[in-house]
Amino acid sequence: MNDILEIDDAVIGHSGQIKLHGPKGFEGMRAAGRLAAEILDELTKHVVPGITTQEIDDIVHRMTRDGGGYPATLGYRGYTKSCCTSINHVVCHGIPGDRALKDGDIVNIDVTPILDGWHGDTSRMYFVGDNVPIKAKRLVDVTYEAMMRGIAMAKPGNRLGDISHAIQSYAESFRYGVVHEFCGHGLGREFHSAPEVVHVGKPGTGPELKPGMFFTIEPMVNIGKAACKVLDDGWTAVTRDRSLSAQFEHSVGITEDGCEIFTKSPRGLDKPPYA
Numbered sequence: 001m002n003d004i005l006e007i008d009d010a011v012i013g014h015s016g017q018i019k020l021h022g023p024k025g026f027e028g029m030r031a032a033g034r035l036a037a038e039i040l041d042e043l044t045k046h047v048v049p050g051i052t053t054q055e056i057d058d059i060v061h062r063m064t065r066d067g068g069g070y071p072a073t074l075g076y077r078g079y080t081k082s083c084c085t086s087i088n089h090v091v092c093h094g095i096p097g098d099r100a101l102k103d104g105d106i107v108n109i110d111v112t113p114i115l116d117g118w119h120g121d122t123s124r125m126y127f128v129g130d131n132v133p134i135k136a137k138r139l140v141d142v143t144y145e146a147m148m149r150g151i152a153m154a155k156p157g158n159r160l161g162d163i164s165h166a167i168q169s170y171a172e173s174f175r176y177g178v179v180h181e182f183c184g185h186g187l188g189r190e191f192h193s194a195p196e197v198v199h200v201g202k203p204g205t206g207p208e209l210k211p212g213m214f215f216t217i218e219p220m221v222n223i224g225k226a227a228c229k230v231l232d233d234g235w236t237a238v239t240r241d242r243s244l245s246a247q248f249e250h251s252v253g254i255t256e257d258g259c260e261i262f263t264k265s266p267r268g269l270d271k272p273p274y275a
Contacts, residue, residue, distance in 0.1 A: 016193075016194055017194060018186060018193075018194045018195050018207060018213060019186065019188060019193065019194075019212075019213075019214070020210060020211070020212030020213060021188055021212045021213075021214055021253070022212065025118075025188060025212070025214065025253075026253055026260065028115075028116060028117065028118035028188075028189075029118050029120065029188065029214060029251065029253055029262045030260075030262055031115055031116065031118065031120075032069070032113060032114070032115040032116070032118040032119060032120030032262070033120040033122065033251050033261075033262025033263040033264075034120070034262075034263075034266065035064070035067045035068075035069055035113045035115050035120055036111050036112065036113050036120035036121065036122045036251075036263050037120075037122060037263045037264060037265050037266060038063070038067070038266060039059075039060055039063045039064065039067075039111050039113065040109065040111060040122060040123075040124050040265065040269070041265055041266065041267045041269050042059070042063060043056065043059065043060075043109060043126070044126070044269055044274035046059055047101065047107065047109070047126040047128060048101070048128065048129065049100075049101055049102055049103045049128055049129045050100050050101065051100065051101055052096075052097070052098055052099060052100045052101075053085040053087075053094070053095075053096035053097055053098075053099050053101070053107075054096045054097055054098060056083065056085055056096060056109065057081050057082050057083050057085070057096035060082045060083040060109075060111055061074070061082035061083075064082060064111070064113045067113065067115070068115060068116075069113035069114055069115040069120075070113065070114045071083065071111070071112065071113060071114075072112035072113065072114050072119055072121070072191050073112060076191065078234075079095075079235065080095075081095055081096045082096075082111075083096065083109055083110060083111045084096075084108075084109070084110040084123075085107055085108070085109055085110075086107065086108040086109075086110070086236075086245070086247070087099070087101070087105055087106070087107045088105055088106060088107075088244055088245075089238050089239045089242050089243060089244055089245055090108075090236060090237065090238050090245065091179055091182070091220050091222070091228045091237040091238060091239060091245045091247070092108070092110070092182055092220055092237050092247060093110075093230075093235040093236055093237055094108075094235075094236050095233060095235055095236060101128045102128065102129070103128060103129030103130065103131050104128065104129055104131045104132055104133065104136075105128040105129070105132075106125055106126070106127060106128065106132060106136050106139075106140060106244065106246065107125070107126050107128060108123050108124070108125050108126075108246065108247045108248075109123060109124060109126060110122070110123035110247075110249065111123070112191065114191075117189050118188060118189060119187045119188065119189070119190070119191050119251075120251060120262060120263055121187055121191075121216050121249065121251050121263070122216075122249050122250055122251060122263035123218065123247055123248060123249040124248060124249075124269075124270070124271070124272075125140045125143070125144070125246050125247070125248060125271070125272060126272055126274075127140075127272045127273055135223065135244070136223075136244055136246075137272075138174075139176065139221065139223045139244055139245075139246045140246045140271070140272060141271070142170070142171060142174050142176060142221065142246075143171070143219060143220075143221040143246040143247065143248055144248050144270070144271045145170060146166075146167045146170045146171045146178075146199075146219050146221060147167065147217055147218070147219050147248045147249070147250065149166040149167060149170050150163040150164070150166045150167040150199070150217045150219065151163075151217055151250060151252060151259060151261065152166065153165075153166045154209060154217065154252055154254060154258070154259040155209065155254065155255075155257065155258045155259060156209055156210060156211055156254060156255075156256065156257070157208065157209065158208075158209050159203075159204055159205055159206045159207065159208050159209065160195060160197060160198075160201070160205070160206030160207055160209070161201040161202050161203055161204055161205030161206040162203045162204065163197065163217060164197075164198050164199055164200055164201030164202075164206070165201055165202060165203040167199045167200075167217075167219045168199060168200040168201065171219065171221045176221050176222060176223060177221070177222040177223075177224060177225045177226030177227070177243075178199050178200050178219060178220070178221055178222075178226055179199070179219075179220035179221070179222065179226055179228055179245070180198070180199075180200055180226060181228055181237070182220055182228075182237065183196045183197055183198040183199060183218075184196070184197030184198075184199070184215055184216040184217050184218045184249070185197060185215060185216055186213070186214060186215045187214055187215065187216060187251060188214045195207055195213075195215060197215050197216065197217055197218075199217075199218075199219040199220070209254050210254060211254050211255055211256050212253070212254065213253070213254040214251065214252070214253045214254075215251075215252065216249055216250065216251050216252070217249070217250055217252060218247060218248065218249030218250075219247065219248070220245060220246070220247040221245065221246055221247070222239050222241075222243050222244070222245045223243045223244040223245070224239060224241045224242075224243025224244075225239070225240065225241050225243070227239070227240040227241070228240060228245075248271070249263075250262070250263045250264070251263045
């Protein structure tokens, strides 16, 4: 079990402990989260058949810099892009490039601007064109609802396992597979820190949630089996059975009586279809 560390909001360090942040931390995360959400809002009008994932990455980079931030993924462990674009059977960490989106695709776009030292980490699904299959739309709807059910359990006195169980039990009720290999994480002034927020688990287990904890909730749900693998590029994770996969992600902070979603869309565009 992780230790709990109460910190000054200016402290940066890889202690391996779960950090509890104060009011300055909440202010910083609100600003970084809003910038991240505004970027995803803007992309709703650009994610159309024919656009390449590199063109999407260019928009993310420009908006991040124009907003006073810097893309956390750019240069992170050798990663060379400003966002991740995961299409159809790609579970996560898809690398932008020359591939053009096609009518009927679904795609997850994951952005993390660093603003004044704070990380706003979020992702959303997008429908490409007018002919997205019903089964794909249903998967996206269920994945979003699974995330929100997990977020509803993010409150003081609950445990991380309560979040995990809420996500797993809902997604598996549709006979979908919940990915085990990748999870949410603590964040703030660090991109990734304790705790790990897995999306499968038993209620009443794991660290107790306390005010001031910051972390992401980001379930990856497959229409088929849960198993996935990482391709030779070292980043792109895909479903082993080539089934469709969907993901949503929010950054949250535990408050005295619940949680605050830092990355909620200012325009109400939290899930597709986007008007």
